[in-house]
Amino acid sequence: MRQMDRSPLDIRQLEAFAAVMSAGSITGAARLLDRSQPAVTRQIRELEAEIGYELLHRSGPRISPTQRGVQFHAQVERLLFGLRHIRARAEAIGVAALPALEIACISALAAGLVPDALAAVEPALLPDQIHIQSLSAEGVVQQVLSHTADFGIASLPVEHPGLEVHWIAQAPCLAALALDDPLGQRDVVPLRDLAQRRVITMANPYRLRRRVDDAFAAAGAMPARLIDTNSSLTALALVRRGLGAAIVEPVMACALELQGVVLRPLDVDIPFLFGAVSPAAHPLPPGISALNEALVKVAAGLIPGFRLHDTAGADLLSNLVYGPGDHKEALR
Structure with a gap:
């Protein structure tokens, strides 16, 4: 009962902590917030006393976050992000304007699809304020679940009872090769040949990386040299510098057409799966609905081999996401 009371x-204490985490010092945080250094120090101490544990290690003038501090900062950032937009939303309500649009998406889709899709939406349907956050796929899901984002676009899996899945799409991954790589002269790149080079691939073992590894295992040619990253753009930049050959999702690669990099289809289909989600039981307003439709049209015109899935086909999708087997229990 005491916890409920x-x-x-204090929001100023939370702001002080977030500023210290951003600046890396009390002095820097004070300058960011236009507060005195003693005031920021006091607010951090008061916050620690309130929550009951230390947020920062202190060694003379040097500070660093504790493990609990890092975890707490993620929660504070989410809260402050939402609070920063409340004033704009309140003002929009006051003048009967469209509320700010909050979009969360993985970086490949943020750069590869969202700009063209927004440009295709009737301007009158879009608000004056649009906020686009580039996050991990897991971060996108959490932002939509918490209603911090109105709409999300992420790689699969995105199953969750609190989400409305509007569409799911699939497109084959591509081989990205340096301009002078002999494999770039082929119309189709054999996966076994790609394994002889250093392979650049995605890091997250629960999403695309799992399907890449399964494809190499099925071909009997696991690469001995690897670079992994959480960014398709980083993978393409590494290829351009001759550091390896990449297996990349096709959205970013096709949208940016990075100079010095050639894209070729693979001789096996490694599906990149992605979809659009919003909070469950919240009908899409006209602007988001138009954006949702535009995303599909842009993707269909941009990505080779793009196709939509029936979101009701749970068994097919689970096999694509998790591999063949009985996953019905896992999806419940």
């Missing part, structure tokens, strides 16, 4: 945390 506790007052909310």
Whole structure:
């Protein structure tokens, strides 16, 4: 019962902590917030006393976050992100304007699809304020679930009872090769040949990386040299510098057409799966609905081999995402 009676945390204390984490020092945080250094120090101490544990290690003038501090900062950032937009939304309500649009998406889709899709939407349907956050796929899901984002676009899996899945799409991954790589002269790149080079691939073992590894295993040619990254753009930049050959999702690669890099289809289909989600039981307003439709049209015109899936086909999708087998229990 005592916990229910506790007052909310002080917003100025949370701002002070977030600023320290961003600047890396009390002095820098004070300058960011236009507060005195003693005031920021006091607010951090008061916050630590309120929550009952240290957020920062202190060694003379040097500070660093504790493990709990890092975890707490993720929660504070999410809260402050939402609070920063409340004023704009309140003002929009006051003048009967469209509320700000909050979009969360993985970086490949943020750069590869969202700009063209937004450009295709009737301007009158879009608000004056549009916020686009580039996050991990897991971060996109959490932002939509918490209603911090109105709309999300992420790689699969995105199953969750709190999400409305509007569409799911599939397109084959591509081989990205340096301009002078002999494999770039082929119309189709054999996966076994690609394994003889250093392979650049995605890092997340629960999404695209799993399907890449499964494809190499099925071909009996696991690469001995690897670079992994969480960014398609980084993978393409590494290819351009001759550091390896990449297996990349096709959205970013096709949208940016990076100079010095050639794209070729693979002799095996490694599917990149992605979809659009919003909070469950919240009908899409006209602007987001138009954006949703534009995303599909842009993707269909941009990505070779693009196709939509029936979101009701749970068994087919689970096999594509997780591999063949009985996954019905896991999806419940």
